[in-house]
Amino acid sequence: MSEASAFPRTIAVVGLGLVGGSLVRSFARLPSRPRVLGSSLDARDRAGAERVPGVTVSADGMDIVGEADLVIYAVPMGAVIELLAKHAERIRPDALVTDVAGLKRPVLEAARAAGLGERFVGSHPMAGGEGAGFDAGRADLFENARVWLCAEKAAKAAATNRLDEFWSGLGARPEWIDPDKHDLLMVRVSHLPQLVSNALALALESARVDPNDLGPGGRDMTRLAASSPGMWTDLLEHSTSDAAGLLRSVASQIDELAKSLEKGDMKKVAKLMKRTREWRSGK
């Protein structure tokens, strides 16, 4: 590893929820622990982060971004966009900047508009969990998780290398992808399952099902229904037409299944189930 791409010495984490809280915990386990500055508007999340060794917290991100050589935004995408513009002048000229939002094109555009294009690399760790807030975080959240990385052409090679090595240092699997390709993929593999989980939960709630009566399969299928509405509406605002189209294709698959059941055409149902089993198990 070259001198330029050494692990950052001072890291600012703006947002101390599930992802920010997991980052802070994972830094504390590193062999040579960086200095960590965290900020959150939420007093409980701040209190949680304060208990982690080597972490100093503040309510306002503005207090911490000026000291770091790596600034990470771990807040919903709308807040990332807002804060990049607000913090840009305060961020050190040699600092690297990233975020963890679920879409990358809108964030890259905001970084460029804020004059951070050369030093900004977007990250999207494919890691999450049940619950929200600092307490829901885990030190091993990023271990072996794929982390999508996106940068504009203006980004300097030193910046992209440093971020790649940063995630590898946490045990994650960073992978570069074109931002538009990433965002379209996310509508399919992330936004769509999220909305289907919400729709299933709405139907179960309307049928007055007690969530405690769910088995492991039903729990898996409704876990996402407990996700943060704020985080999701932020993302969905940027994917509405693609997501709506895909939702309709799920609805029509559901109708197809309902029709086959009503007809008692179990051969058709078995055929569709075989198709999904083959797809899911990668055959």
Place this chain on the structure above:
Amino acid sequence: MSEASAFPRTIAVVGLGLVGGSLVRSFARLPSRPRVLGSSLDARDRAGAERVPGVTVSADGMDIVGEADLVIYAVPMGAVIELLAKHAERIRPDALVTDVAGLKRPVLEAARAAGLGERFVGSHPMAGGEGAGFDAGRADLFENARVWLCAEKAAKAAATNRLDEFWSGLGARPEWIDPDKHDLLMVRVSHLPQLVSNALALALESARVDPNDLGPGGRDMTRLAASSPGMWTDLLEHSTSDAAGLLRSVASQIDELAKSLEKGDMKKVAKLMKRTREWRSGK
């Protein structure tokens, strides 16, 4: 524990897939290990079970049911119904008989028709997992899992007590329920999530999504899509009209979400997501 309700000494497990294979493994960990006889038409499942200490295997269930004081059918529901009729005469008069199928009314009726009504108790462990077959089983599958128990009025108290204690002995949480109530609940908490997972997988497959690109949420939402078509069509044959109606209610919730997205009505989307979050987290 009374003498009558002691843990069975010889157990026959008909079917050595994920559930049967897990049963066999869990027996091997008991402080006083019962004699275990297993049967499966599948040579690989038989070979797996043969490696478990204290287990003797056979291809045909007929060879093993006559020796046991507890007979457990761990095969798809259609096969349970068929085998109860076929094996009834061979089963010891003092033996207790159960199954693990996902619906209980059809099985209870088959047991009564086979003359086993007094000694039959239906079980439905709310436990499962990714994959199928013996190799997908786990010794701890039933630990802390809810196991629904159903019996007809004709069932003897000694039988119901013994089965209750059998499941408790494996660390599970047995709970009695009326069979019709159970079956209606299962259509909601089990068949519906299953079919929605299939529909989502069909939509993702049609959009040519690589399942390796799914994140943890997308993986959870499509895990059930890899379930056994044979097991499911067997169950769905008995729940078609209820399942179809519920499916349509999910489809209409999906349409509702798609419309809100197209209108850009993020307040509505946020409101629905808040509702599902509250429902799922039991508030």
